[in-house]
Amino acid sequence: MFRFLIRRVLGALVILLIISAVTFFLFYAIPRDPARMACGKVCPDDLLAQVRANLGIADPMPVQYWHWLEGIFVGRDYTGVGHCNAPCLGYSFANNQPVFETLKGDIPTTISLAIGAAFFFLIIGIGTGMVAAVKQGTFLDKAASSFSLIGSSMQIYFVGYIAMFLLVSQLHLLDQPSYTPFTDSPVAWASGLLLPWLVLSIIFTANYTRMTRSQLVEQLSEDYVRTARAKGLSRRSVFFRFAWRGAMGPIVTIFGIDMGTLIGGAIITESTFSIQGLGLRAVRAVTDSDLPMLLGLTMIAAAGIVFANIIVDAVYALIDPRIRLA
């Protein structure tokens, strides 16, 4: 297990390095004047000169990239702007702040959104999937399948507005979505994010219902389940300790992919509900042409996806002993 983790983390770091290089070169090599792009839309001449000096535009591209990489580990000094502390992903001239300082404030929002949504869609999705598998072929099963199909065809940018229209502005059942830090007030935190959680769970649940159902149906017909039943174990214990455990593997896999995407920035969700997290920050960075910010965001999102994959593989092996880590 330990060796596996080390190997995967090293592999992940290589992938992140390549992604950062590709993104860096694409962003800074292509535009005619990266300094002007990095500076933002409104850019006085003296600031532009400062940006030029700080980005080291005169240096060759690999040197610039090297300085950027170095900044992540040892921090970096921006003359006339200030020091950027150790995990320095660059300096956002449009925001007048190191990129990581800005993003640090957005990360809790995005993670709250992801965790809350996951709580709902896992419970609802796996729950309905289990019911559908046990009551195979009945009305309940068919209802669950059709519901999940319709859910998976819906889009956040439509359902989100419809939900806000109905539940917030017409019926006044829920609050306008907003983010309050959990440490300030857990109740405000939950009530502000409840609507996005529910909308996200409508869309994500579908996958889990279908997956749980088909996996369980398959597992329940396996020989080892029959053996366990023949041994005289109770239905309940066979269901949860044998079939369920065997069925969870692929579900953990898609869960990892979904969490990666959600943490990597639920861009559309955050724009729909105007919640200031990593996703909305990205949209803003695009309108401001804030390249350093976008580079930092890409790195954080990619790290989210890559590490979610590693965690998934490890959990997969813990759940299903037939999988060997190689």
Place this chain on the structure above:
Amino acid sequence: MTPPTPSAAAPLEVTDETVEKSITSPAPKATESRSPGQLAWRRFKRDRTGFTSACIVIFFFVIAITAPLIAKLYGKNPYTQYGQDAPIGTLLNDAGFPIKPNGGIDGDFWFGVEPSMGRDVFTFLLYGIRTSLMIATVTTILVTVIGVVVGITAGYLGGRTDYFVSRVIDIVLSFPSTLFFIAFTPVVYGLFYAADEEIPAWARGVCLIVLLTAFGWASIARLLRGQVLALREREFVEAAKVTGASPARIIFKELLPNLWTPILIQSTLALPAFVTAEAGLAFLGVGIQDPTPDWGVMIQRGAQFYTDDITFMIFPGVSMIIFVLAFNLLGDSVRDALDPKSKR
């Protein structure tokens, strides 16, 4: 390296036509010989859900293709701002909202009038579907072609090529794609257009297709690579090699016929995904932009005044759900028809 992702395609089913033909004896007329394609078609026709969804999907494509004709018969176009041309108080009120209830639906404006700009919703939606479907279709074709070529090459050549291609696929799949789209689109525009220059609609479309393709090919390539790796070791491929068949023959005559099923399934699943991705980008304001009609543009416009006029948003939203649902159901039916053994 990577977890076994639940792939849409089912295990391979190698059908050998010659064997099938030799079984059906020519003498009695009662046993009719059918190709695997005919068998799949028969299975598909019997599937009522699949057939209905196929009709809905075809309907969407037909109205997309014939949009200019329909608009001509209907007598309006998606660009004229009818609400603003008419005197204030006839179509839109002072605040810019339709005077008639339900978004101004009446005999003249079947789906109502767009608030503030005052365009005709029906033709705007028609042309919007046209734009979205065109972009999604072209992207799907490109993604499928590239994915098939790369996947077969990697799987067939194996060794170093395979290793290299697989790592590239790993990296592409680790890219946060939506984020990269919205971040990279301005960079691409910056390459061709000056900051104050107007970017033509076709350039936006091309840029979208290129970016969607750049991130879309990897998953289908990975899937086909795996299939080819398994097929390569089969006896019939070995037999072909022994008889001295050229690589081209092996790829096109031996491997490809066995790959049509996963290719077809993957592309039917990919198209609705590209439709929603394209609309999502337009919604975020980085894809197709306002004067050009588009599904996502309509939702973005609708989002600006959803509290006052939800009707405008209902039309693009509901039609998109119907389209995506029908296409997903169609994908399932295609899989069932081509691959009856597969479990869902």
